[in-house]
Amino acid sequence: MAKMKLLLVRSKAGFLVKSFAKYIASDEVDLIEVDPNINAINAVVDGADGIIVYAGFGIEEQKDVIVYIKDKVIEESLLLFLIEGDYGIEDTLSLLTSQSVTHIFRRPVDIKEAALVIRDYVEQDGRKSKKTILVLDDSGAMLRNLKSWLGSKYVVVPANSGIMAIKYISRKIPDLVLLDYEMPIVDGKQVLEMIRTETEFADIPVIFLTSKGDKETVMGTMALHPQGYMLKSLSPSEIVKNVDDFFERNENEKKQKKI
Amino acid sequence: MNKNQIPEQIEGIDVQAGITNSGSEEIFLRGLVDFYKLIENKSSKIESCMLEGKVRELIIEVHGLKNTARMIGALELSEKFKKVEEMEGHFDDEEIFESTDQVLAYYKSFIDILKPIADSDNDEKKHISKDDFISLLTTLKEAMDDFNLDGADKTMKELNSVVIPDALVSGIKELDALVADVAMEEVINLTEKLIKESASCF
Numbered sequence: 001m002a003k004m005k006l007l008l009v010r011s012k013a014g015f016l017v018k019s020f021a022k023y024i025a026s027d028e029v030d031l032i033e034v035d036p037n038i039n040a041i042n043a044v045v046d047g048a049d050g051i052i053v054y055a056g057f058g059i060e061e062q063k064d065v066i067v068y069i070k071d072k073v074i075e076e077s078l079l080l081f082l083i084e085g086d087y088g089i090e091d092t093l094s095l096l097t098s099q100s101v102t103h104i105f106r107r108p109v110d111i112k113e114a115a116l117v118i119r120d121y122v123e124q125d126g127r128k129s130k131k132t133i134l135v136l137d138d139s140g141a142m143l144r145n146l147k148s149w150l151g152s153k154y155v156v157v158p159a160n161s162g163i164m165a166i167k168y169i170s171r172k173i174p175d176l177v178l179l180d181y182e183m184p185i186v187d188g189k190q191v192l193e194m195i196r197t198e199t200e201f202a203d204i205p206v207i208f209l210t211s212k213g214d215k216e217t218v219m220g221t222m223a224l225h226p227q228g229y230m231l232k233s234l235s236p237s238e239i240v241k242n243v244d245d246f247f248e249r250n251e252n253e254k255k256q257k258k259i
Numbered sequence: 260m261n262k263n264q265i266p267e268q269i270e271g272i273d274v275q276a277g278i279t280n281s282g283s284e285e286i287f288l289r290g291l292v293d294f295y296k297l298i299e300n301k302s303s304k305i306e307s308c309m310l311e312g313k314v315r316e317l318i319i320e321v322h323g324l325k326n327t328a329r330m331i332g333a334l335e336l337s338e339k340f341k342k343v344e345e346m347e348g349h350f351d352d353e354e355i356f357e358s359t360d361q362v363l364a365y366y367k368s369f370i371d372i373l374k375p376i377a378d379s380d381n382d383e384k385k386h387i388s389k390d391d392f393i394s395l396l397t398t399l400k401e402a403m404d405d406f407n408l409d410g411a412d413k414t415m416k417e418l419n420s421v422v423i424p425d426a427l428v429s430g431i432k433e434l435d436a437l438v439a440d441v442a443m444e445e446v447i448n449l450t451e452k453l454i455k456e457s458a459s460c461f
Binding site for chain 1: 281285289297316319398407409440
């Protein structure tokens with residue numbers, strides 16, 4: 001397998017950065033240290049598989065660099081790791097999107113452990129990244145709760161309308177769409193029709209979220225091939241389990257097809 | 260009251276049910292704050308539906324509030340919203356509006372109930388320049404456009420910590436409610452409007 005190329009964006013090559021670089025370099029990983037400067041990053045980012053941002057020493061003040069990294073990560077589907085430095089990480093995080101960050105290492109950071117975790121990610125067969133779930137519901141409370149419940153395992157992207165959902169899908173295809181069946185203006189069924197009529201979106205898995213009593217109506221829309229439905233009255237742990245089970249079934253089906 | 264503490268008892272709310280339905284104390288507390296922020300906004304919307312005779316739109320709002328109330332353990336309120344929702348197709352518009360009006364009065368009573376938990380007006384606010392203020396609004400707009408809810412929340416929290424020109428107070432309050440509700444397009448549109456208005460307010 002070809003070496004994975006990772007960029008380490010840091011302001012200062014101090015003791016911690018040098019130690020980190022030492023732990024992460026391996027037969028499988030080619031680590032390139034680079035200053036937090038757009039031109040410098042641009043010169044080496046081609047062919048990179050991921051970027052590690054050591055968010056210390058004022059790097060969080062360089063908003064244009066962070067935004068550039070965010071755009072690159074999304075465009076090229078790169079891994080992005082953040083290591084919290086002396087001044088916290090919240091300013092850096094506010095410039096990034098939840099779907100762009102692969103893993104955050106919060107203080108106090110065990111540099112050796114962080115390096116091992118990152119190497120684990122890159123040494124898997126192919127690139128390992130969190131599944132992205134687009135959640136579509138007109139209730140802000142429901143969107144926030146789903147993000148909280150699912151957010152530790154998955155990248156959860158909220159959208160409160162069909163229009164916003166299509167806008168997101170046009171930028172990046174999610175691994176799953178959780179779709180509220182009953183919404184004003186454009187309901188879940190209409191959104192699913194919109195998704196299914198676009199060739200490049202047609203295969204996106206969709207699971208309906210529905211209230212009790214809507215089950216019969218949802219069953220009537222199975223002709224649009226949603227992957228199933230979940231009742232909103234399920235407990236948070238049941239909802240997480242349903243999503244976990246869906247991805248597990250999906251992976252097993254893919255493996256079966258390869259055989 | 261320390262706004263990070265959950266009271267053992269909250270009038271109209273089954274705290275244990277709210278924590279169970281939300282999944283954790285932290286999510287429950289956040290849910291209470293967001294619920295509080297939206298009471299005026301949602302009540303106005305429902306009242307508009309009644310004045311304009313829009314039953315379907317009213318029922319959709321009531322449906323959403325039924326679920327939200329259940330999530331924070333406001334079970335009696337949730338049940339009242341559910342009864343209104345079930346009236347559609349079985350009662351005439353006037354009867355639905357009459358019932359809705361009664362439920363709205365109870366819903367609005369949660370403003371006073373939740374204010375001590377949710378209101379952070381006691382925190383001292385700092386003064387910032389017009390450019391920094393516009394920068395915050397721009398960051399909020401971009402966060403919503405990027406589907407970055409965490410970034411939007413953080414920026415809204417910062418906006419709530421600064422002194423707002425009088426002319427923009429109601430706009431920022433509305434923005435706070437819209438962010439709480441994850442009303443993405445509305446946030447984007449309102450931030451654009453507030454950015455323009457900011458030019459003459461500092």
